[in-house]
Amino acid sequence: MTARRQVFAVVVVTVCALVAPLCCVNVNVNAGDTRHKLNGSHVDFDSFGEKFPREYDDVNSGDFNRRRLHFQEATKRHAYLNSFSTAPQSAQYGLNLFSDLSQDEFRDLYLRASVDGAPHFSGPKTERLPAKFDWRDKAAVAPVQNQLACGSCWAFSVVGAIQSAHAIGGSHLQQLSVQQVLDCSFKNEGCNGGSPVRALNWLKQTRVKLVPQSEYPYKARTGICHFFSQSHDGVALVNFTAHDFGGQEEAMMGQLVERGPLAAVVDAVSWQDYLGGIIQHHCSSQRSNHAVLVIGYDTTGDIPYWIVQNSWGTTWGNKGYVYIKIGGNICGIADSVAAVFL
Structure with missing residues (x-):
């Protein structure tokens, strides 16, 4: 297992210990390929980074781990918001360029009117x-x-x-x-x-x-x-x-x-x-x-x-x-x- 995958596994285990009913479904840490289901597709923090490139000093840095935790929180939030979107044409929520920001960071940066x-x-x-x-x-x-x-x-x-x-x-x-x-x-x-x-x-x-x-x-x-x-x-x-x-x-x-x-x-x-x-x-x-x-x-x-x-x-x-x-x-x-x- 690569160093990056090891860090990812440790973070997932830590988060799941705290909120197991929400985030530990269908997680296979031993396989080193943790995935979260969202809107019918499997996504992880690596694929998010490929779609929305970010620059981090090191995968073991505090910033990298913090961004990944914000990402995990976002996927849970998406599932909650989408649970209300049952009517035709309803809004859909999911991964975008803001998914590694905390809600406070997002507000401080973008909601300033x-x-x-x-x-x-x-x-x-x-x-x-x-x-x-x-x-x-x-x-x-x-x-x-x-x-x-x-x-x-x-x-x-x-x-x-x-x-x-x-x-x-x-x-x-x-x-x-x-x-x-x-x-x-x-x-x-x-x-x-x-x-x-x-x-x-x-x-x-x-x-x-x-x-x-x-x-x-x-x-x-x-x-x-x-x-x-x-x-x-x-x-x-x-x-x-x-x-x-x-x-x-x-x-x-x-x-x-x-x-x-x-x-x-x-x-x-x-x-x-x-x-x-x-x-x-x-x-x-x-x-x-x-x-x-x-x-x-x-x-x-x-x-x-x-x-x-x-x-x-x-x-x-x-x-x-x-x-x-x-x-x-x-x-x-x-x-x-x-x-x-x-």
Whole structure:
């Protein structure tokens, strides 16, 4: 048995001694080929590392063993979450790029958005809404981005809404600079988190023009603000609205159709393990913590759902997207929703 397999066996025996009913089923330590069944396939930490490469100093290091234990906890969590996913189209949970992070690490790295109180929406509902609507069909949604290990989701959601509104207005769709917002929105905290509403207020008050991403590329770290003259080409925000659509998701659908993709702050605690399907439960922290871009909806099937673009790259979820059931304010999708005007 190799040294790496010996370490793995010791860790499994230790964990199983503590939680034997949960993790010691179908484990053959003597064979040196410990496997855990998940979603119909056998996976282990080695195969996870092959799919999602990691760099460790040594297989006997504390970091390596800690990552493996987080991985084992994740597989048990996946089994629990999937036990509720019995209805057709239900969300599925399993191994992804976050499976060797503890839940606390995941929250500290990726769930850094904050929410400012928004008034309840009191406007009229849009009549005769289409049963299905997706701004990607109008070439108004830029490709999925990856925020990496930086709590910049709040900036990605704001920039996503603005660049979509710019395209809807007749301009060529282009990716605008998230790094510019990250560095310059002084009322927020860069990679340590922020609020989409505070970023939008900053853009409205300063009339700062967002430049193309090619001119101010993303670095996944907070930097010094680079200023551009008012004569420099860019996209300026004129105004925005922010509302709580709790209990009024049909009105939120109308805002999406009329105004364009919406910046929303959600509760994404269970998204660490999301693979695809429609989320209908498991958003349970009761705290909004992650900013996203709502780009469409579909009510034609048995389960109506929102189409949401995330900023964790295309290997996460459904090619970078997540589907959330419409109705019941699942994941707090309707709590704080902003539409922009250019």
